Amino acid sequence: METSPSVEHGVHGHHDHVHGHAEHHHEETFLTKYVFSQDHKMISKQFLITGMFWGVVGGLLSILFRLQLGWPNETFPFLETFLGKWAEGGKISQDFYLALITMHGTILVFFVLTGGLSGTFANLLIPYQIGARDMASPFINMLSYWFFFTASVIMLLSFFIQTGPAAGGWTAYPPLNGMRNTAIDLGSGLGFDLWIAGMALFIIQALLAGLNYVTTVLNMRTKGMTMMKLPLTIWALLFTAIVGILSFPALLAGVVLLEFDRLLDTSFYLNNIIINGHLLGYKGGSPILFEHLFWFLGHPEVYIIILPAFGIVSEVLAVHSRKPIFGYKAMVISLLAILILSFIVWAHHMFVTGLNPNLGAIFTLFTLLIAIPSAIKVFNWIGTIWRGRIRLTSAALFAIGFVSMFISGGLTGIILGNSSIDIQLHDTMFVVAHFHIVMGIAAFFGMFAGVYHWFPRMYGRFMNETLGQIHFYVTLVGAYCIFFPMHFMTGLPRRYYSYGNFETFNNFNNLASFMSVVAIIVFLAQLLFVVNYFYSIFKGQKLEGEYANPWESNTLEWTAPVERMHGNWPGDIPTVYRWPYDYSTNGNDFNPQNIPLKPGEATH
Amino acid sequence: MELTLNEKKLLKEQTEYTGIHPQKFGLYIGMASMFMFFAALTSALLIKMGDFRVWQNFRLPVIFLYSTIVIIAVSVTMQASLISYRKAKFTLFRTLLFVSFLLACMFLLMQLQGWQILKQMGLPLAGNLSGSFIYLITSMHGLHIVGGLVITLVFLIFAIRSRKDPIYELRSIINPKRQLNLEMLVSYWHFIDAVWVYLYLFFYLNYR
Numbered sequence: 001m002e003t004s005p006s007v008e009h010g011v012h013g014h015h016d017h018v019h020g021h022a023e024h025h026h027e028e029t030f031l032t033k034y035v036f037s038q039d040h041k042m043i044s045k046q047f048l049i050t051g052m053f054w055g056v057v058g059g060l061l062s063i064l065f066r067l068q069l070g071w072p073n074e075t076f077p078f079l080e081t082f083l084g085k086w087a088e089g090g091k092i093s094q095d096f097y098l099a100l101i102t103m104h105g106t107i108l109v110f111f112v113l114t115g116g117l118s119g120t121f122a123n124l125l126i127p128y129q130i131g132a133r134d135m136a137s138p139f140i141n142m143l144s145y146w147f148f149f150t151a152s153v154i155m156l157l158s159f160f161i162q163t164g165p166a167a168g169g170w171t172a173y174p175p176l177n178g179m180r181n182t183a184i185d186l187g188s189g190l191g192f193d194l195w196i197a198g199m200a201l202f203i204i205q206a207l208l209a210g211l212n213y214v215t216t217v218l219n220m221r222t223k224g225m226t227m228m229k230l231p232l233t234i235w236a237l238l239f240t241a242i243v244g245i246l247s248f249p250a251l252l253a254g255v256v257l258l259e260f261d262r263l264l265d266t267s268f269y270l271n272n273i274i275i276n277g278h279l280l281g282y283k284g285g286s287p288i289l290f291e292h293l294f295w296f297l298g299h300p301e302v303y304i305i306i307l308p309a310f311g312i313v314s315e316v317l318a319v320h321s322r323k324p325i326f327g328y329k330a331m332v333i334s335l336l337a338i339l340i341l342s343f344i345v346w347a348h349h350m351f352v353t354g355l356n357p358n359l360g361a362i363f364t365l366f367t368l369l370i371a372i373p374s375a376i377k378v379f380n381w382i383g384t385i386w387r388g389r390i391r392l393t394s395a396a397l398f399a400i401g402f403v404s405m406f407i408s409g410g411l412t413g414i415i416l417g418n419s420s421i422d423i424q425l426h427d428t429m430f431v432v433a434h435f436h437i438v439m440g441i442a443a444f445f446g447m448f449a450g451v452y453h454w455f456p457r458m459y460g461r462f463m464n465e466t467l468g469q470i471h472f473y474v475t476l477v478g479a480y481c482i483f484f485p486m487h488f489m490t491g492l493p494r495r496y497y498s499y500g501n502f503e504t505f506n507n508f509n510n511l512a513s514f515m516s517v518v519a520i521i522v523f524l525a526q527l528l529f530v531v532n533y534f535y536s537i538f539k540g541q542k543l544e545g546e547y548a549n550p551w552e553s554n555t556l557e558w559t560a561p562v563e564r565m566h567g568n569w570p571g572d573i574p575t576v577y578r579w580p581y582d583y584s585t586n587g588n589d590f591n592p593q594n595i596p597l598k599p600g601e602a603t604h
Numbered sequence: 605m606e607l608t609l610n611e612k613k614l615l616k617e618q619t620e621y622t623g624i625h626p627q628k629f630g631l632y633i634g635m636a637s638m639f640m641f642f643a644a645l646t647s648a649l650l651i652k653m654g655d656f657r658v659w660q661n662f663r664l665p666v667i668f669l670y671s672t673i674v675i676i677a678v679s680v681t682m683q684a685s686l687i688s689y690r691k692a693k694f695t696l697f698r699t700l701l702f703v704s705f706l707l708a709c710m711f712l713l714m715q716l717q718g719w720q721i722l723k724q725m726g727l728p729l730a731g732n733l734s735g736s737f738i739y740l741i742t743s744m745h746g747l748h749i750v751g752g753l754v755i756t757l758v759f760l761i762f763a764i765r766s767r768k769d770p771i772y773e774l775r776s777i778i779n780p781k782r783q784l785n786l787e788m789l790v791s792y793w794h795f796i797d798a799v800w801v802y803l804y805l806f807f808y809l810n811y812r
Binding site for chain 2: 136137140207210211212214215216218219220221245246247248249250252253254256257260264265266267268271281283284285286289292293296
């Protein structure tokens with residue numbers, strides 16, 4: 001059995017001096033400090049850096065398929081140099097094209113925007129902002145990162161096998177993915193088995209991490225930190241974890257059945273399959289069953305991605321506009337409403353599967369209901385920055401950019417949520433535009449806002465502001481240039497290798513080239529961010545003083561010393577007296593949560 | 605069962621908000637997650653069962669009823685071993701823990717026997733879906749049992765080792781962490797047993 005440091009700390013008393021347990025951790029080696037670390041701050045950096053690695057890989061894959069889409073008739077000899085048989089004669093093969101879009105989706109959705117985003121900020125912010133020395137179980141926390149790492153290694157390995165990585169779409173629909181057959185070995189062979197193994201480990205990671213987050217938030221808060229005094233980041237991360245805990249098991253069940261079909265020849269998803277003129281023995285299964293299991297996670301998954309961004313943006317906007325968050329309670333309730341609704345809308349991804357139209361109507365109704373809490377949140381963010389004294393730092397810019405992206409992408413969600421319209425738009429570029437803007441770019445903006453805002457907390461230095469601003473403007477304009485035109489590529493199906501051959505779609509060729517050029521520029525801007533990140537770790541402007549509060553923020557993470565230590569606070573854990581969003585009240589610019597109320601002062 | 609002052613304080617501090625020790629709380633959340641997994645599997649069964657063209661109905665082999673009785677017995681002996689631990693009756697505790705371990709192994713063997721019977725009934729794993737689902741769900745539940753067995757084995761080894769060391773025994777009883785771990789193990793067994801009872805009732809109602 002593990003001996004959890006939280007118990008050790010407790011033995012010395014909750015408010016004991018940190019030296020008490022510093023003794024326990026004095027003999028830290030490189031291995032326990034940087035590799036198998038149980039410290040939430042180090043684990044958060046591990047998640048972020050692994051996420052950034054995957055972000056670059058996933059982005060690079062999109063550049064490769066944008067080369068094909070932008071210039072379908074050109075050849076790029078350098079591609080053959082790097083990709084070998086996947087790009088013979090400098091042209092990406094059709095099989096590899098499908099593998100590229102599959103892995104792009106998998107990597108970005110799961111490894112960057114789930115692992116990288118909530119892994120980073122839940123680990124960094126939960127103990128700091130609720131006033132805890134660490135997670136409820138630092139050991140399980142460490143385990144969750146190493147499951148993530150192993151899942152990453154397996155996923156990465158699948159690029160280097162003879163039959164190539166999974167190519168059946170990030171949704172992994174059977175029947176194509178449901179069997180092992182030499183006829184469909186490319187993309188559905190070993191590569192797909194590795195995909196399933198990687199995803200299974202990823203799911204275990206998400207569950208371990210999630211139960212730790214929920215336990216920590218509900219049990220380990222410091223004195224005075226009632227639920228209604230929690231920063232919105234914590235609320236959002238708590239709800240994200242709950243969504244993950246309840247929905248990821250469904251995907252696990254889905255892929256277990258899939259692996260049964262593949263390895264043990266059961267027919268859960270397969271029925272009367274004919275390959276090369278031979279009828280295979282599968283009988284009675286239905287791929288629709290997989291779609292139900294997949295989307296029971298798949299839809300909540302988009303909220304797992306966007307909820308942490310909601311939380312980060314709420315915090316960053318309030319701090320950088322020096323105003324209390326507008327409608328704190330409404331923000332919490334709308335997060336809760338989104339959590340509940342996220343579980344009863346999954347079939348809106350399945351309107352074209354032959355779903356009973358009456359059932360479709362119910363799913364349409366629930367889907368459209370999500371617009372209400374989302375609109376409340378947007379209104380409150382705008383209400384928060386309205387007439388604020390906005391400090392246009394990179395973090396604030398990205399948070400404002402998030403709101404813009406979320407509105408643009410959210411509006412098309414209302415269109416797609418209607419079953420009758422969705423049947424026309426299903427699997428077209430309109431859908432690609434919608435989800436890239438509302439959960440891809442928007443979630444990235446939330447993540448960037450968080451990284452720029454909490455970088456000083458992580459490393460005791462600032463990130464370079466000029467590079468940050470360039471990063472923001474290029475990404476904002478570029479993202480709109482790439483994805484906005486997709487709305488108007490009427491009826492153009494997604495996932496097509498080339499559409500120049502279709503009379504109807506010929507006129508999109510120039511537009512596609514333009515989008516590809518912008519995509520390359522935006523990708524370079526992200527590399528600028530990576531450079532800025534690593535440069536700033538070593539050379540960034542240092543925070544001044546032993547205790548620094550660079551953004552003049554109320555929350556507890558800035559009451560800890562700049563020098564990071566095990567246990568976070570050298571002395572007692574701060575006690576909380578105030579609401580985290582008391583900006584420009586009581587005659588002060590800001591009122592940190594740990595300052596006792598003076599006579600005559602009020603908190604929210 | 606006297607706790608030292610600091611340990612009392614620790615338990616109080618960490619259960620201030622929910623009244624449950626954080627690690628136990630984490631286990632309960634894990635249980636919610638595991639239950640969702642089995643709920644997803646049984647929902648999948650329900651969806652396919654509605655498809656009358658392919659569903660071959662059969663009566664559930666009676667061995668699964670016997671295995672259900674065995675797994676309920678595991679819960680009883682596990683609980684009894686926890687009670688005897690609390691009362692510092694270590695010999696009884698060790699015996700009951702060992703009996704639980706054996707009963708759980710017996711449960712697994714009975715499940716394997718159930719597979720054999722299904723196969724003899726003309727329902728191999730890769731046959732009709734109605735049979736495949738039984739193999740699938742029992743094997744997934746069996747994996748959870750195996751997990752429980754591994755951890756129980758660790759406890760058993762510790763318990764047997766401490767047999768000749770009364771001081772060690774005494775120390776372990778005043779160690780709240782050790783008792784907490786045991787309580788968590790017993791909770792896990794109750795949970796995974798309850799899941800099987802749910803699964804058995806589910807099968808019983810749907811296969812007839």
